[in-house]
Amino acid sequence: MRFERIRLQNFKPYADAELDLRDGVTVIHGLNGSGKSSLLEACFFALYGAHALDETLDDVVTTGEDEAEIELEFAHEGETFRILRELRRSGDRIHTATCTLEGPGVAVDGATDVRAFVTDLLRMDAEAFVNCAYVRQGEVNKLINATPAQRQDTIDDLLQLGKLEEYRERASQARLGVEDVRSETRGALAKLDSQIEAKEDADLHARLNELESALADVDAKIERFEENEARAEETLAEAEEVLASHEETKAELDDLDEDIAELRETIESDEAEREELRSEIVDRRDRIDELEDELESAAAKTDLGGSESDAGTVAVDEVDADALESRREALDEREAEIREELTDARQRETMLSNQAEKLAERADEFETRAEELRERAAEAESTAGDAEDRIEERTAELAELDDEIETLRERFEGAPVEVGEAEAHRESVQASLRETRESLATKRAELESARERLDEAESLRAEGKCPECGQPVEESPHVDAIGEYEAEIETLAADIDDLEAEEDEYEAALDTAASLVDAESRLGNLREKRSLIESSIEDARETAEDRREEAESAREEAEELDAQADAKREAAETQSAAAEDAAETVESLETDLEELSTARERLDRVESLRAEIDAAESEIDRLRERRQTIGERNDERREYLQEKRERREELAEAVDEERVEAAKSNKREAEEYLEDVEEKLAELRERRDELTSDIGGVKTSLSELESLREDRDEIAAKVESLESLHEEISTLESTYSDLRAELRRRNVETLERMLNETFDLVYANDAYSRIRLDDEYELTVFQKDGTALDPEQLSGGERALFNLSLRCAIYRLLAEGIEGSAPMPPLILDEPTVFLDSGHVSRLVDLVEEMRRLGVAQILIVSHDDDLVAAADDLVTVEKDPTSNRSSVDRVADASLAAIESSADD
Template sequence: MRFERLHLKNFKPYADADLDLRDGVTVIHGLNGSGKSSLLEACFFALYGAHALDETLDDVVTTGEDEAEISLQFVHEGETFRIERELRRSGDRIQTITCTLEGPDIAVDGATDVRAFVTDLLRMDAEAFVNCAYVRQGEVNKLINATPAQRQDTIDDLLQLGKLEEYRERASRARLGVEDVRSETKGALAKLDSQIEAKEDADLHARLNELETELTEVEDEIERFEGNEARAEETLADAEEILESYEETRAKLDGIEEDIADLRETIQSDESERDELREAIVEARDRIDDVETELETAAAATELDATTAAAVDVDALEARREVLDERETELREDLADARQRETMLSNQAEKLAERADEFEERAAELRDRASEAASTAAAAAERVENRTDELDALDGETDSLRAQFDDAPVSVGEAAAHRDSVQASLREARERVATTQAELSSVRDRLDEARELRAEGKCPECGQPVEESPHVDAIGEYETEIADLESDLDDFRAGVDELESDLERAESLGDAETRLQNLREKRSLIEDSIEDARETADERGSEAESLREEATDLDERAVEKREAAETQSATAAEADERVASLEADLDEIETARERLDRVERLRSTIDDAESEIDRLRERRQTLAERNDERREYLQEKRERREELAEAVDEARVETARENKAEAEEYLSNVAEKLAELRERRNALQSDVGGVKTSISELESLREDRERIAERVDALESLHGEISTLESTYSDLRAELRRRNVETLERMLNETFDLVYANDAYSRIRLDDEYELTVFQKDGTALDPEQLSGGERALFNLSLRCAIYRLLAEGIEGAAPMPPLILDEPTVFLDSGHVSRLVDLVEEMRRLGVAQILIVSHDDDLVAAADDLVTVEKDPTSNRSSVDRVADASLAAIESSADD
């Protein structure tokens, strides 16, 4: 796998960046904090998304932006793939809105599916990628600091040996499951054997023959008793028929006797009711006489001309009522007009009084406003005087500030540009001091190392014995170079001091320039404020005078309205008296109408009583006619009673009673006997059915036993096969681990020999538990933790490269490894160890690693690069940019020459 092209938009410090990546060694070079590592993090994030982050999505988007884009194009097994991710702010969070992967004949959409596809393609997830191919900044010692168990898990997962353990655990769980099923099945088989043995001991067929013989005998006995029962039931039926006919005749006689009694009682009741009706007619006539007397009195009170109750004419009542209705209509019309007039006058009086109150309130409000306007005018006049004094003070401060530019190197308006120029020069001077200090420190380190080697009798450059070596003058050159650098450093520091003084003067002029601009703006604002205050004083003074005049006018109008309100109130009182008089007239009309209603009610009562008398007479006549009819029907009933009495045969009835009693007694006895026999028959039938069921169950149990026995045999065979499979997975994992340990130990020692050739260490041992041991030339065993910081870092890089080689060779081309990525690998290395790291990188390239990406600012690594990419950060915008150096080797030579 090789990365080809990376595009970033608003990713960390990059606003917009494109980077083409080629085969070979690519070094990404730049100052600390410029954003070099962010390029590698972007590649890692493109592949695995949020799983590649130690932070949140909010932290990868450029500060101040709401969206970002990351695109990575890579080649895998000769095919080109492209991953694109788009991030966007939603509320308070950044979310992935688009994540796609496109390749030959494939398109994957969604962050989860893309991550799963990449994991399957590379046969490693994000954690395995970091442990195998991506040595992140500060994690160079990760594997050596891990425990053997952690190191074992990490390497086993990378080599996919964890799958074998997963398969072994699955086989183990399956074996235990088979054992459980086998145990349950054997228990079921033993239970079946016990059930079959119990049923075979019961001799079921002999028991069935005995039960069937006894059942036949019982059924014959039941048949005989059922025949006798049928004959007894016939005798009982005949006797019951005779007795039923007798009972029917007796019932008819009893019914006729009851009818005769009912007719007599009804005739007597109706005669009593006729007497009661006669008395009710007499009472109604007396009630009519009383009401007629009351009617004459009521008619006299109505001003009618009638002298008796019979003389009260309905037409006269209606005529009187019409007169009253016409008078009421006239009075109600007059009353409505009077009420309307009284309401109108009252409302007018009330509105006039309210209007007078409004005028008085408005007058008071206008006087308050006039006072407020006068106060505002006085305040505005005072503000004019104060602002004028402020202008004089501002003019004095302005003259003082302009005086600062009399002997300055720039004029007013040029101070900001002058300050920026001095700041830029100061930054350059400080960078020269820092660069010179770093160079001086490096040369001093090389001088110390050279002096140590010379003291040991070795050449300071090549490390060979001093005799006959052409490089014995290196120490003198280092000393000369140090003197020159110290002289340059003093000059540069003096320049920094001078520029710092100039910057202080430039910043003072810049502050003065800014203050002058502020004073100009403030003077303009004060002048505008003075003009506004003068206008306010004039306007508010005139407004106060106008408001006072308007208040006086409103007071006069209020007096007029209140006098008019009192006049309308007096007129409204007169109208109210007229309303009371009309309401009294209406009450008199209502009293006269009630008297007419009483006359009509009394006349209606007399008419109702006359009608009641007629109804009662008709009821008495009806009752007399119905009694005559009942007397004729009573005679017919008496004659029918005599006919039925002659038809009854008492002797035949008595014989039927005796036969019925004998039949009922026999049927009672035979029913009990039949019940016993039928119960016995049912029991025998149940026993026969139970025996037959047991015989059927015995056959079924035998079939189940044969089937379960076969299942037990199959489970025994399956258990053996799974146990064999479990052992196979365990043995295979152990064998593969042993081979991997041997291969990894060999590769690690090959890399170790390259890095530490002719040094104090002889070899490295890696045991089956992934425990690492370093041996010195004299055979002394050391723990890697006992190495120095630089040696330990280089040792870890050697181990990571060996693991990378093992994975690449183990996969055998089926899934080519991702690029080898080293992020600041020299952070713990001195100059001597850096040269060995260069040798290690060259060896990995020689062994066939197609692409190696290194983030570093070390010149030795720059010299070893096939491609050099530089990263710079703009100090103004705080945004980084990336650029490719046309000739990496030339850049390395120029860098060395500058040193």
């Protein structure tokens, strides 16, 4: 499995970034805090989602943003897959809005399903990925700091041995479950044996025959009593029928008496209501007379009768709808005319008032602008005066600068260089002085060495030894070598004197050159300052001229605005007078409208009285109809009352009192017998039910006995099957346990060998002989003298290398174990040099080279250490903009050249 491309938008420090990841060793290089680790965290997050985070989704979205995108392309078994995760803010929280995975013939949607697909595809979840291939920043010592039990669980899970323990535990649970079921089944079998024995001891068939005979006797008695009960019920029904007929006749007589009384009362009530209606009709007629008088008075106040002088002669009959409508139309026409005139007058008043107000405002505006222009003219005059003062000051400064420039130029007269060559001259003198000092140091060292040799030769000569070879000599000592040393010392001393004199000359020349450089720099600054002062003088001169012209122009424009303001104010007064005339017209027309409103109210009163009179006449007609209807209904009730009286006389003649008394006697006797027979039948039926229940219980017991025998046969067979199943599960549990132990032993041997090979490669130190990894994953480091050390006793750098070696050995073991069916993910090292010095870093480079040699297709290293650049096939740099606090990635075209440049910088 290999990463191919990662694209980020608003992920941690990356606003927008995209990177292609290639085979070989890729070093992601940059300063601490630049965002290097975030690139690998993005790859890990794309695969496993929130399960790959130590923080929440809120922490991975760039600060200040509401959305983020992470897109990862990776290759697996020759196929390319693409994962896209989109995060979006909802309220105060960030959630996963989109999560999809696409590949050859597969499309997965949803964060949970994508994570499950990746886990199944790579055969490892997020935790296994971290423990196997992803050495995260700060976790390089994770395995060494773990307890042996934790280390055992971690490595067993990576090697899939945890599955065998899971299967063994499942088998153990199954065995315990079978034991529980077997125990329960044995108990059930014993219980069935006890129940069968108890039922066989009871004589169920004899008991059944006895109960059936008793039931037959009880059924015969019940049949006899039920026949007598039926005859008594028939007698009771006949008596009740006679009595019921008598009661119905009596009830009908009572109903007839009530109906007759009610009809009499209703007729009397309706006659009283007819009298009330007659009185109400008289009252309505009197009210109509009053309304006609009021109508005649109201009509006299209108002009319905013609001119105003004839208004009092209008008769009530003349106040009809046509006359009212005609008068209303005349009023409406007059109102429309007045309102049209009023609208025109109001519009004219508003228009004239607005014109007067705007003209006055315009006059005020002209006066304000004129005042502002006069102030501007004064300010311009003041600015022009200031500019002229600056011209005088700058001119004086310019004269002083010219004097200083001339003085500096005089310093270069007779100097070894011209103006502009001082810096080069100083560098040349510095180079000569440096060479002289180097030669002087060499000569002094040679002189010191020669004096040491001379002292040694003189000492040997005094001891009778050869000054050249140091061997003892006979007769007179040899002095040739001592003479050569003395001559060499004399020559070197002369050379040193010459070089010291030359050094003094160069130092003096360097002081002169330095002063010329300072003078040259000062001269350049003065010339630049002179140019600026000349520009300032020219600018001030232009400013003075412009401001005086501006002041003159402003004063002229202010005078023009004063004249315009006077004209506008005169026009405003004219329009204001016209507006007052229009207002008087509006007031007159509004008075006419009020008079029309009063006339219309009088007309409305006439119409209201006319309508009230019509309503009263209609009500009189309704009351007369109501009185007539009540009279007709009372005539019908009197006929119905006569019929009720005749029916009552017929029923009174049909009542037979003797037959009624005989029926009452028969009813009492039948009820007494039925009461007695019911009690006896209840006792017999209860006895029958008891016998029936007992018979049913005996039959049920017989059926249960047969069922218990069948159940016992089934349970006995089940106990036999459970015994066999328990034996098989116990064997399976032992097999899983033995297989896990054997596989762990083999893996431990291989892992120990690979760990020693890797540690020997990265830490070739004679102090350590080997590393031991026992079956419980306990790690021990042995020194050459046989002393056993806990890995925690190693130094920080050695411990970090030890852990890297362990992680790489686990990676190699997994890669060899599943090669060809599930290629391993990239080997990822995030800041592995945190605890390493420069010597240990070089060994880490050797480890990386070894893993590449062993066939790891893709190795990704995040580091700020320049020494790791040398191990890169591909170099990616990460930089953070200090202004925006956003990171960017860039691929170096030639990683080998970058390594050389990094070494040169060191």
